[in-house]
Amino acid sequence: MKSKFSALALAAALLGAASAQAQTEIQWWHSMTAVNGEWVNDLAAQFNASQKEYKVVPTYKGSYDVSFTAAVAAFRAGQAPHILQVFEVGTATMMASKGVSVPVGKVMTDAGYKFDPKAYVPAVAGYYTAPNGQMLSFPFNSSTTVFYINKDAFKAAGLDTSKPPTTWPEVALAAAKLKASGHKCPFTTAWQGWTQLESFSTWHNVELATRSNGLAGWDARLKANSPLHVRHIENLGNMAKSGLFIYKGRANTPEASFVSGECAMITTSSGFYGNVKKNAKFDFAVSTLPYYPDVPGAPQNTVIGGASLWVMSGKKADEYKGVAKFFDFLSSPQIQSESHKRTGYLPITLAAYQLTEKSGFYKQNPGTDTAVNQMIRKVTDKSRGIRLGNYVQIRTIEDEELEQVWNGKKTAKEALDSVVTRGNELLERFQKANKL
Amino acid sequence: MAAEKRVVFRSSWLPWVLLAPQFAVILVFFFWPAAQALVQSLQQSDAFGTSVEWVGLENFRNLWNDSTYIASFWTTAVFSVLVAFFGIALSLLLAVFADRVIKGSGFYRTLLIWPYAVAPAVAGVLWLFMFAPSVGIVSYLLREWGYEWNSLLNSGQAMALIVMAAVWKHLSYNFLFFLAGLQSIPHSLIEAAAIDGAHPWRRFWTIQFPLLSPTTFFLLVINIIYAFFDTFAIVDAATQGGPGKDTAILVYRVYYDGFKALDLGGSAAQSVVLMVIVVALTVLQFRFVEKKVNY
Numbered sequence: 118m119k120s121k122f123s124a125l126a127l128a129a130a131l132l133g134a135a136s137a138q139a140q141t142e143i144q145w146w147h148s149m150t151a152v153n154g155e156w157v158n159d160l161a162a163q164f165n166a167s168q169k170e171y172k173v174v175p176t177y178k179g180s181y182d183v184s185f186t187a188a189v190a191a192f193r194a195g196q197a198p199h200i201l202q203v204f205e206v207g208t209a210t211m212m213a214s215k216g217v218s219v220p221v222g223k224v225m226t227d228a229g230y231k232f233d234p235k236a237y238v239p240a241v242a243g244y245y246t247a248p249n250g251q252m253l254s255f256p257f258n259s260s261t262t263v264f265y266i267n268k269d270a271f272k273a274a275g276l277d278t279s280k281p282p283t284t285w286p287e288v289a290l291a292a293a294k295l296k297a298s299g300h301k302c303p304f305t306t307a308w309q310g311w312t313q314l315e316s317f318s319t320w321h322n323v324e325l326a327t328r329s330n331g332l333a334g335w336d337a338r339l340k341a342n343s344p345l346h347v348r349h350i351e352n353l354g355n356m357a358k359s360g361l362f363i364y365k366g367r368a369n370t371p372e373a374s375f376v377s378g379e380c381a382m383i384t385t386s387s388g389f390y391g392n393v394k395k396n397a398k399f400d401f402a403v404s405t406l407p408y409y410p411d412v413p414g415a416p417q418n419t420v421i422g423g424a425s426l427w428v429m430s431g432k433k434a435d436e437y438k439g440v441a442k443f444f445d446f447l448s449s450p451q452i453q454s455e456s457h458k459r460t461g462y463l464p465i466t467l468a469a470y471q472l473t474e475k476s477g478f479y480k481q482n483p484g485t486d487t488a489v490n491q492m493i494r495k496v497t498d499k500s501r502g503i504r505l506g507n508y509v510q511i512r513t514i515e516d517e518e519l520e521q522v523w524n525g526k527k528t529a530k531e532a533l534d535s536v537v538t539r540g541n542e543l544l545e546r547f548q549k550a551n552k553l
Numbered sequence: 554m555a556a557e558k559r560v561v562f563r564s565s566w567l568p569w570v571l572l573a574p575q576f577a578v579i580l581v582f583f584f585w586p587a588a589q590a591l592v593q594s595l596q597q598s599d600a601f602g603t604s605v606e607w608v609g610l611e612n613f614r615n616l617w618n619d620s621t622y623i624a625s626f627w628t629t630a631v632f633s634v635l636v637a638f639f640g641i642a643l644s645l646l647l648a649v650f651a652d653r654v655i656k657g658s659g660f661y662r663t664l665l666i667w668p669y670a671v672a673p674a675v676a677g678v679l680w681l682f683m684f685a686p687s688v689g690i691v692s693y694l695l696r697e698w699g700y701e702w703n704s705l706l707n708s709g710q711a712m713a714l715i716v717m718a719a720v721w722k723h724l725s726y727n728f729l730f731f732l733a734g735l736q737s738i739p740h741s742l743i744e745a746a747a748i749d750g751a752h753p754w755r756r757f758w759t760i761q762f763p764l765l766s767p768t769t770f771f772l773l774v775i776n777i778i779y780a781f782f783d784t785f786a787i788v789d790a791a792t793q794g795g796p797g798k799d800t801a802i803l804v805y806r807v808y809y810d811g812f813k814a815l816d817l818g819g820s821a822a823q824s825v826v827l828m829v830i831v832v833a834l835t836v837l838q839f840r841f842v843e844k845k846v847n848y
Contacts, residue, residue, distance in 0.1 A: 214603055373688075
C-alpha cells in the first residue's frame with residue numbers, strides 16, 4: 118500500500134515537472150532595488166499570470182555595472198540571460214559588440230508583432246536606435262534629470278514654496294537663504310557628471326561632444342570645456358566654497374541626504390520620485406532642471422538616462438517569441454502609464470503619456486509631468502542624446518575631475534580641460550579596440 | 554650550521570610525488586592565471602571578447618603616457634608603507650599585551666582574531682559607515698569635537714580611512730603570528746633578564762624583539778603583498794579611488810579597468826606591472842632586510 122502510494126506521488130510529481138517544463142522560461146537580469154525592485158517583480162508576475170506559455174524570471178544581479186560585468190562573463194561562458202537591463206552608459210558598448218545582442222526591432226517583427234518605432238517618445242527611441250533606423254534595445258526605465266526641493270525647508274527659510282528656483286542664479290539665492298536659516302546642506306547633486314555636464318549641455322543646447330554627442334559617429338570627441346561649461350562648474354565650485362553646495366558623493370549616494378532632510382535641494386534622476394514619495398517625511402516638489410536664462414536656446418531638453426532591455430543572442434526561436442510577447446505586454450499604454458505613475462520613470466510611448474494625462478494624474482500630483490515636459494520637445498542635433506564609447510570610464514573621469522573642483526585643488530577650467538584630454542584618449546581607444 | 558642534518562630519500566620518485574599536489578595547486582592557481590595575464594596584456598578586445606587583436610606593447614605604452622598612472626605609484630607606496638607599518642606595530646603591541654594576560658586570554662585572543670573572518674568589501678563598508686561624512690557615528694563625534702571630517706573631498710582623510718580599514722582587516726593575521734612567536738621564546742630567558750633587573754621595556758627590546766625578527770620579516774613581506782594585492786575591495790567600498798584619483802592604488806585600478814570598465818588588455822598590462830613590482834620588492838627584502846634577521 119505504502120509503495121503504491123509513493124509511486125503515485127512520484128508520478129504526480131513527474132507530471133507536475135513536465136507541465137512546468139512546458140512553460141518556456143525567460144531569464145531577465147536587472148539592477149532595480151527597493152521600490153523599483155518590487156516594481157520589476159510585479160511586472161513579471163503580472164505577465165506570468167496573463168498567459169501560460171512563458172514564464173519571465175527576474176533576477177537582481179547587482180548594480181548596473183556589476184550586472185553588466187556578470188553578463189559579459191556569462192556571455193563568454195554561453196550562459197547569458199535572455200534579457201539584460203543595461204544602463205544608458207553601456208549603450209555604446211552593446212552597440213559596438215557585434216553578434217552579442219539581437220535588435221529588438223527584429224525580435225518583434227520575427228515574432229509577428231507590429232513594431233512601430235514612431236509610437237515611442239522621440240528622445241527615448243532615438244537614443245536606442247541604430248543609424249539605419251533599427252531599434253536595438255527596448256526602452257524600459259528611461260529617466261531624465263530633474264530638480265527636487267524640500268518644501269518644509271523652504272518654508273522655514275521664508276522662501277516661496279509655490280515657485281521653486283528655475284535658474285541657477287535663483288538656486289544660489291535660495292541656497293543662501295536656506296543657509297541663513299540654519300540649513301547645513303542647502304543644495305547637493307547626485308550623478309554629478311550626468312546632471313551638471315551631460316544634461317546641462319543638452320538643456321542649454323550646447324554640445325558635450327562633437328558628431329551630435331556621438332550619435333552621428335564613433336569619431337566624436339569631447340567639448341566639455343566650452344566657456345559655458347566652465348562658467349557653470351566655476352559657479353558650483355564657488356557655491357561649494359561658501360557652503361551653499363555640499364558634495365555628498367558619486368552616483369546616487371547623495372539621494373539619501375535629500376530623503377533624510379539633510380539637503381534641501383537636489384538635482385538627480387526622475388526615477389528618484391518613488392523613493393522620495395515613499396520615504397520622505399516632509400513635503401517636497403519636483404521642478405525643472407535649473408538653467409542660465411541668458412543662454413540663447415535654453416532651456417532645450419534634458420538628456421535621457423536610466424536603462425533599456427537588450428535581447429542577448431544565441432537563444433532558441435521559441436524563447437525569442439516569449440521575449441517579444443513580454444515586450445509587447447510591457448509596451449501596452451496601461452502598463453506603461455502605471456509604471457510611469459509608480460516610479461517617476463518616463464512613459465516611453467506617446468499613448469501612455471496621453472493616457473496618464475487623461476487620468477488626471479499630473480493634476481493630482483503636481484510636478485510629476487516635469488520629466489515628461491523636459492523630454493517631449495522637438496530635439497536638436499545637439500540635444501538628441503549623448504552616446505559615447507568607454508562611457509563608464511568617462512563618467513568616472515567626470516567624477517574625479519569635478520571632485521578636484523569641489524575641494525579647490527583645480528580650477529573649473531583645469532578640471533574640464535583634463536576631462537576632455539583624458540576622455541578623448543578613451544574615445545580613441547574605444548574606436549580602435551572595436552575596429553570602428 | 555656546518556652540522557646541518559640532511560634527510561635523504563632512498564627512492565628517486567617519491568619526493569616528486571609528495572610535491573606534486575602543491576605543484577598542481579601552484580600551477581593552476583598561480584602560473585596559469587599569470588600566463589593568461591601576460592598574454593592578455595598584449596591584446597586589446599571589446600568588452601564581450603568578440604574581436605581580439607594583438608597590439609604588442611601598446612597597452613604598456615598607454616599606461617606610461619597616462620600621468621595619473623604614474624601618480625598611482627606614489628599613492629600605492631604611501632598606502633602600503635602605512636599599512637605595513639601600522640599593521641605590524643599595532644599587532645605586535647596587541648600580541649605583547651595578550652601574551653601577558655593570564656585570565657581570560659582565550660577570550661581576548663578570539664576577539665582579536667575575529668576581523669580576519671570579515672571579507673575585505675565588508676571591512677570597507679564597515680569603516681565607511683563609521684566615517685561617512687553625513688551619517689557616520691565617528692564623523693559625527695569628530696564634528697562635535699570641532700574636527701571637520703569629510704573623506705569625500707579631503708584626500709588625506711580618505712587615505713587615512715582606507716589605511717585604517719586595511720590595517721584593521723589584517724591585524725588578526727599579524728597578531729596570530731606574533732603571538733605564536735612570543736610564545737615560542739623560552740621563558741627562562743625572560744626570567745633570567747628579570748632577575749638581572751631588566752624592566753619589561755628593556756626585556757622587550759633586547760630579548761623578545763630580536764628573537765621575533767624572523768616573524769617580523771615574514772610579516773613585512775606578507776603585509777606589503779597584502780597592501781599591494783588584496784585591498785582593492787576596501788578601496789572600492791570606501792572611497793572608489795576618490796577624491797579625484799587620490800586613493801586609486803595600483804590594484805584598485807587593475808580591478809576598476811578590468812571589472813568595471815571591461816578593458817581587459819589594459820587591466821592585464823597593469824597586473825603584469827604590479828607582478829614585476831612585487832617580485833622586485835620581495836627580492837629586495839630578502840637581499841637586504843633579511844641580513845638583519847636572526848634565525
